[in-house]
Amino acid sequence: MPGGARSGPEGGGGAADGPAGQEGRPAGAGAASAAREAIGGWADYPMGGSFLAALAEGRAPRAVWTALPGVGPEGPRWPAEIARAVQVTLRTGKGAVVVLPDGKDVARVDAALTALLGPGTHVALTADLGPAERYRRWLRLLRGEAAAVVGTRATAFAPVRDVGLVVVWDDGDDLHSEPHAPYPHTREVLALRAHRARCALLIGGHSRTAEATQLAASGWVRPIAADREAVRRSAPRVRTAGEEAELARDQAARAARLPTLAWRALKEGLTGGPVLVQVPRRGYVPAVACQGCRELARCGSCHGPLGLRSGHAAPACRWCGRIAGDWRCPACGAVRVRAVVVGARRTAEELGRAFPSVRVKTSGRDGVLASVNATPALVVATPGAEPVPEGGYAAAVLLDGWALLGRADLRAGEEALRRWMNAAALLRPRAELVVLANAALPAVQALLRWDPVTHAERELADRAELGFPPAVRMATLTGSPAAVREMLAETRLPGTAEVLGPVPVETGGRRPAQGEREIERALVRAPRAGGAELVAALKGASGVRSARKTPEVVRICVDPLELI
Numbered sequence: 053m054p055g056g057a058r059s060g061p062e063g064g065g066g067a068a069d070g071p072a073g074q075e076g077r078p079a080g081a082g083a084a085s086a087a088r089e090a091i092g093g094w095a096d097y098p099m100g101g102s103f104l105a106a107l108a109e110g111r112a113p114r115a116v117w118t119a120l121p122g123v124g125p126e127g128p129r130w131p132a133e134i135a136r137a138v139q140v141t142l143r144t145g146k147g148a149v150v151v152l153p154d155g156k157d158v159a160r161v162d163a164a165l166t167a168l169l170g171p172g173t174h175v176a177l178t179a180d181l182g183p184a185e186r187y188r189r190w191l192r193l194l195r196g197e198a199a200a201v202v203g204t205r206a207t208a209f210a211p212v213r214d215v216g217l218v219v220v221w222d223d224g225d226d227l228h229s230e231p232h233a234p235y236p237h238t239r240e241v242l243a244l245r246a247h248r249a250r251c252a253l254l255i256g257g258h259s260r261t262a263e264a265t266q267l268a269a270s271g272w273v274r275p276i277a278a279d280r281e282a283v284r285r286s287a288p289r290v291r292t293a294g295e296e297a298e299l300a301r302d303q304a305a306r307a308a309r310l311p312t313l314a315w316r317a318l319k320e321g322l323t324g325g326p327v328l329v330q331v332p333r334r335g336y337v338p339a340v341a342c343q344g345c346r347e348l349a350r351c352g353s354c355h356g357p358l359g360l361r362s363g364h365a366a367p368a369c370r371w372c373g374r375i376a377g378d379w380r381c382p383a384c385g386a387v388r389v390r391a392v393v394v395g396a397r398r399t400a401e402e403l404g405r406a407f408p409s410v411r412v413k414t415s416g417r418d419g420v421l422a423s424v425n426a427t428p429a430l431v432v433a434t435p436g437a438e439p440v441p442e443g444g445y446a447a448a449v450l451l452d453g454w455a456l457l458g459r460a461d462l463r464a465g466e467e468a469l470r471r472w473m474n475a476a477a478l479l480r481p482r483a484e485l486v487v488l489a490n491a492a493l494p495a496v497q498a499l500l501r502w503d504p505v506t507h508a509e510r511e512l513a514d515r516a517e518l519g520f521p522p523a524v525r526m527a528t529l530t531g532s533p534a535a536v537r538e539m540l541a542e543t544r545l546p547g548t549a550e551v552l553g554p555v556p557v558e559t560g561g562r563r564p565a566q567g568e569r570e571i572e573r574a575l576v577r578a579p580r581a582g583g584a585e586l587v588a589a590l591k592g593a594s595g596v597r598s599a600r601k602t603p604e605v606v607r608i609c610v611d612p613l614e615l616i
Contacts (some may be wrong), residue, residue, distance in 0.1 A: 107141050135161065147212035150219040235610075291486050326424050353374050399451065507616055525578050
């Protein structure tokens with residue numbers, strides 16, 4: 053974790069009471085109203101005004117910000133709040149860096165900055181600009197012609213002069229993690245930059261990661277969150293399909309993919325505007341099974357899972373692409389298949405038949421919608437591709453919660469909550485949101501209470517007890533079995549380090565077939581205090597292998613998003 057003197061969003065002034073005005077209203081009330089208008093949406097956070105005051109004084113507050121949900125006339129409220137923090141920073145003569153997960157978010161913050169600062173004050177950097185235009189904008193920053201920059205992952209390294217504020221939004225999104233060596237994460241890069249440049253840091257999102265919670269627990273950053281009353285005013289009403297009252301009226305609600313509660317929410321929501329249906333799987337039917345014995349249908353050539361690409365297509369392998377028109381179940385001999393997992397396109401097709409007079413829109417891998425208008429419509433979207441509605445969604449249904457929560461991933465619960473809250477933040481205040489998942493699970497409870505902070509603190513405590521990041525430093529060594537074992541034998545690990553594995557790695561969701569190269573992975577963990585020593589030992593061993601021109605490469609990654 054970056055060091056340095058502790059500084060937080062402290063201080064800030066409020067409006068002083070004054071003598072009564074001509075209409076009997078204290079003059080201080082007008083000053084308070086003006087102060088609230090000056091800080092915009094940050095007035096809804098008890099520490100928001102102090103954070104902006106620290107920025108205005110040229111100090112370097114560091115904060116982790118749990119943003120309120122909501123969609124205004126110009127779109128989500130959080131881009132305007134980030135733009136306000138950038139505006140306050142630029143008034144002190146310093147620069148700002150804002151890093152977001154994808155191009156849709158960059159466009160929203162870019163528009164908010166343009167509306168608040170005017171054109172020419174900042175630049176936006178995205179991959180679709182092309183190398184020439186991107187380089188021109190990079191030079192504007194380098195020459196000091198622009199004081200602020202907003203963009204995607206690579207923007208964390210933008211050459212902003214005299215930077216006073218660095219911002220990362222939704223740091224739990226895997227798009228913030230660079231897939232190429234040395235695998236930097238935006239949050240870590242900006243935290244180190246804030247430490248070295250002695251500037252302010254803002255880590256924001258609707259949910260909170262365990263890594264941001266670790267920084268808050270250490271005291272290096274301070275939390276900024278709204279009080280419970282403001283949360284109740286802004287958040288949707290969350291319900292689960294497994295409620296006892298609903299089960300008494302609909303006994304099939306526990307097993308049905310779209311129970312009565314969800315149908316009712318969609319029907320009532322369509323009377324007032326667009327409704328959102330989030331589906332965690334893309335495609336039509338990604339997985340099928342035998343109609344008779346329910347055995348998962350697999351390809352006869354590579355043993356990959358079979359799926360359907362459309363309602364009239366024959367089953368095809370998702371790994372090798374072979375069409376299995378003559379498939380026969382090896383267990384019972386049946387030739388018919390049934391859907392195991394339903395994708396977004398099949399869901400849109402079924403909802404279109406159920407609501408024939410309502411327009412159905414899809415947003416996902418085949419085409420992402422940026423926004424939808426306020427007319428009633430069914431919007432079927434995969435996580436992260438939800439379009440921004442004009443005025444907010446009237447209702448929403450989060451389908452197949454088991455698909456997100458049941459993944460073999462250390463961050464399954466945290467990631468599911470992040471995707472749910474990002475979608476729920478697009479709803480109107482007190483609109484109905486139905487989540488189809490077990491209400492007893494911690495992630496579902498956090499969504500019901502709209503309390504991501506407690507969930508993140510519990511997640512951090514569980515990982516500390518089990519010895520997983522960010523409570524410890526974890527490094528993965530991936531390569532051929534011989535290369536991984538050779539490197540482990542040559543590396544002079546610190547005494548506090550512990551080696552787990554090696555174990556085989558599934559590539560592309562499957563084990564290597566006969567004749568393919570086998571890959572193994574070993575995990576090396578050490579206490580956070582010994583993280584630098586662990587990294588130095590692995591770097592030294594890697595350098596020795598490189599100098600020796602060892603043909604087999606071992607991939608080393610410290611604190612990766614995926615451990616298994």
